[in-house]
Amino acid sequence: MSLNEKHEVGVEHVESRPPSSGSSTTGVSDGELxxxxxxxxxxxxxxxxxxxxxxxxxxxxxxMNYIDRVAVTAARLQGLSxxxxxxxxxxxxxxxxxxxxxxxxxxxxxxxxxxISRPSYYIPLCVVLWGLTSALTGVxxxxxxxxxxxxxxxxxxxxxxxxxxxxLSRWYTRKELAFRSAILYGGLLISNAFGSxxxxxxxxxxxxxxxxxxxxxxxxIEGAITITIGIFAVFLLPDYPHNTRWLxxxxxxxxxxxxxxxxxxxxxxxxxxxxxxxLIMALKDPKVPLFALMGCSQLxxxxxxxxxxxxxxxxxxxxxxxxxxxxxxWILATIVCCxxxxxxxxxxxxFFHICVPWWGVMLGYIIGVSTMSIGGRYVAMxxxxxxxxxxxxxxxxxxxxxxxxxxxxxxxxxxxxxxxNLGNLISSYVWKTQWAPDYHPxxxxxxxxxxxxxxxxxxxxxxxxxxxxRLEQDELNDLKGARRERIEEAARLEGITFEEALRRRRGFxxxx
Numbered sequence: 001m002s003l004n005e006k007h008e009v010g011v012e013h014v015e016s017r018p019p020s021s022g023s024s025t026t027g028v029s030d031g032e033l034x035x036x037x038x039x040x041x042x043x044x045x046x047x048x049x050x051x052x053x054x055x056x057x058x059x060x061x062x063x064m065n066y067i068d069r070v071a072v073t074a075a076r077l078q079g080l081s082x083x084x085x086x087x088x089x090x091x092x093x094x095x096x097x098x099x100x101x102x103x104x105x106x107x108x109x110x111x112x113x114x115x116i117s118r119p120s121y122y123i124p125l126c127v128v129l130w131g132l133t134s135a136l137t138g139v140x141x142x143x144x145x146x147x148x149x150x151x152x153x154x155x156x157x158x159x160x161x162x163x164x165x166x167x168l169s170r171w172y173t174r175k176e177l178a179f180r181s182a183i184l185y186g187g188l189l190i191s192n193a194f195g196s197x198x199x200x201x202x203x204x205x206x207x208x209x210x211x212x213x214x215x216x217x218x219x220x221i222e223g224a225i226t227i228t229i230g231i232f233a234v235f236l237l238p239d240y241p242h243n244t245r246w247l248x249x250x251x252x253x254x255x256x257x258x259x260x261x262x263x264x265x266x267x268x269x270x271x272x273x274x275x276x277x278x279l280i281m282a283l284k285d286p287k288v289p290l291f292a293l294m295g296c297s298q299l300x301x302x303x304x305x306x307x308x309x310x311x312x313x314x315x316x317x318x319x320x321x322x323x324x325x326x327x328x329x330w331i332l333a334t335i336v337c338c339x340x341x342x343x344x345x346x347x348x349x350x351f352f353h354i355c356v357p358w359w360g361v362m363l364g365y366i367i368g369v370s371t372m373s374i375g376g377r378y379v380a381m382x383x384x385x386x387x388x389x390x391x392x393x394x395x396x397x398x399x400x401x402x403x404x405x406x407x408x409x410x411x412x413x414x415x416x417x418x419x420x421n422l423g424n425l426i427s428s429y430v431w432k433t434q435w436a437p438d439y440h441p442x443x444x445x446x447x448x449x450x451x452x453x454x455x456x457x458x459x460x461x462x463x464x465x466x467x468x469x470r471l472e473q474d475e476l477n478d479l480k481g482a483r484r485e486r487i488e489e490a491a492r493l494e495g496i497t498f499e500e501a502l503r504r505r506r507g508f509x510x511x512x
Contacts, residue, residue: 030249031495034257043258046251050171050238053246055183057236058164061127062187064226065160067195068134068153069098071222072146073309074199075215077319083213088433090143095306097147098154099425103418105158110414111275113163114407120237123163127230129156135223138216162395162417166410169399170240171255173262174511175345178353178396182341185392189334189385193327196309198222200323253493260490278407279415287460288412291398294456295420298391301361301449303427304384304442311381314437315374325378329385337389341396350397350511351461354390358450361387365443372438387450394420400511401464405486423449464510471510 033042072080072094081091109126113119133152140146164184172180199218206217238244241255282288304311312326313319336357344353364383367376395413402412431442491501 030253033250033254034495039254042251042254046247046254046258047172047176049247049251051180053236054168054171054238055180057233058167058184059187060229061123061160061233062164062184063191063194064127064131064222064229065157066188066191067198067222068130068226069157070195070306071134071199071218072137072150073306074196074203074323075218077309077313077322078203078207078215078218079213080215083215084140084142084146086143086146092428092432094143094146094150096425096428098150098157099421099428100154101151102154102158103421103425105155106162106418106421107279107411107414109159110162110166110410111279111407113159113166114278114410115275117243118239119163119167120234120239123159123167123237124230124233126156126159126163127233128227130160131223131226131228131230133223134226135220138219138223158418162413165395165399165417166413167238169409169413170259170406171238173258174400175262175348177399178341178344178350178393179338181396182337182344182389182392185388186334186337189330189337189388189392191330193330193334196323196326196330199309200320203323204320257493260493275407275411278405278409279411281405281408282402282411282415285402285408285412287401287463288398288415290456290460290463291394291412291416292419294453294460295394295416296423296426297449297453297456298358298394299420299423300427300430301358301423301446301453302384302387302391303424303430304446305388306424306428307431308381308385310431310436311439314439315378326381329382332382333385333388336386337392340389341393344393344396348511350393350400351457354393354397355454355457357387357390358454362447362450365447368443369438369440397460397511401460461512464512468510468512 033039076091080086086094113122116122130153133149133156137146137149137153140149165181168177168180168184202218202221203214205214206212206221207214209217212220238246241252241259244252244255247255309323309326312322315322315325317325340353340357344350347353360383364380364387367380367383371377395417398412398416399409402409430445431439435441487501488498491498494501
């Protein structure tokens with residue numbers, strides 16, 4: 001569907017089919033929910049509908065996304081390395097090779113997502129594919145077999161997290177996005193807890209069933225669950241505000257207006273905003289490479305996540321107890337992540353809400369290199385897990401400071417998350433077995449990486465301060481070209497004059 005056709009379908013010639021029976025807006029015109037007396041309640045209903053349908057679906061997918069990705073770390077505790085004859089370097093390569101395919105696939109995937117009209121088909125298809133390849137990991141008989149399986153797990157997984165953040169940014173305003181994104185990321189954090197508990201149950205009960213090793217059952221069972229969730233997601237996920245099938249025309253119009261008002265421009269690409277042009281615009285924006293480098297340094301500093309069961313194993317307990325002990329830190333981290341993001345939405349602040357959790361990880365590393373006591377190192381594990389509350393807001397900040405056009409935003413999210421995951425690839429070789437059980441060199445590397453990420457975040461904040469000052473100067477100049485076209489589109493959506501839309505646009509500032 002061309003961009004012009006998208007506008008016609010979504011705005012000028014709204015579909016005439018009736019809304020779903022569950023809609024409370026049956027029979028209203030596409031602009032009726034914009035009336036001042038009905039809009040507040042209609043907007044609350046719309047957001048509540050999205051919260052009840054969109055969020056639970058992507059959270060459930062995200063839980064399985066990470067469980068599938070790190071299942072190999074739990075499988076290692078039950079004989080994967082011995083059965084496949086893996087040495088330490090080969091095992092590290094098995095972890096790293098997923099990111100070799102996962103990282104470069106994210107940018108084109110997000111560019112595709114921005115151009116297609118049905119993300120409700122694209123994302124679930126990728127979920128089913130990675131569930132299938134994850135299940136097939138259990139078939140591996142040697143190093144080459146598991147290497148190939150991990151490569152093909154990474155490709156479809158690349159579509160999900162940056163794609164989910166982009167999809168959220170097409171529905172929620174800047175002041176709503178952080179908390180919803182953190183709830184999404186809470187799915188990743190809680191997946192570490194659920195993943196450990198699920199792995200503990202499977203590995204302790206399935207050994208030798210039907211003549212199959214328990215670690216192979218782990219991949220079979222978790223992959224089958226992911227495939228099932230992907231099939232159901234087709235019917236639950238929305239598309240975009242202009243064409244979601246389970247919203248009424250009035251609700252779709254309201255969804256578009258909300259986003260237009262939030263930034264003073266319609267959240268749509270104009271005819272000249274191609275996917276390639278969006279990529280070029282993102283690469284030319286100095287904030288995007290800085291965010292990408294910051295993300296890479298951050299994930300290098302947080303690379304312990306791929307070895308968390310191994311780190312828990314240094315406490316000296318059995319496999320089952322180790323996996324159970326690995327769960328509570330992630331439960332606390334999920335709570336911290338949501339509270340941190342809720343406050344970030346309330347205050348509109350980003351820098352400290354991202355960096356303070358990192359500083360908690362740095363404190364955890366300091367404790368880790370200072371003591372080998374069980375209590376001290378377990379406390380350090382809680383601090384380390386809570387550091388992901390900062391990472392949960394990074395792509396939100398990217399979406400906030402690269403708001404328009406969508407082609408640029410989708411490319412920026414893909415670049416930042418894709419390049420950032422190089423930190424995960426590097427960290428696969430940082431937590432070496434020969435550095436066990438204290439892992440002091442690994443923790444020193446993590447300290448340095450998070451300190452560098454903090455410096456980059458401060459530089460980005462300084463750039464945004466300067467850009468906000470320039471925005472004040474830009475408000476004195478006439479807007480031209482694509483920017484003017486998007487503001488005109490916003491004015492048409494809202495039923496106001498261009499001058500009124502421009503006045504609202506003048507209130508936009510980057511969130512610091």
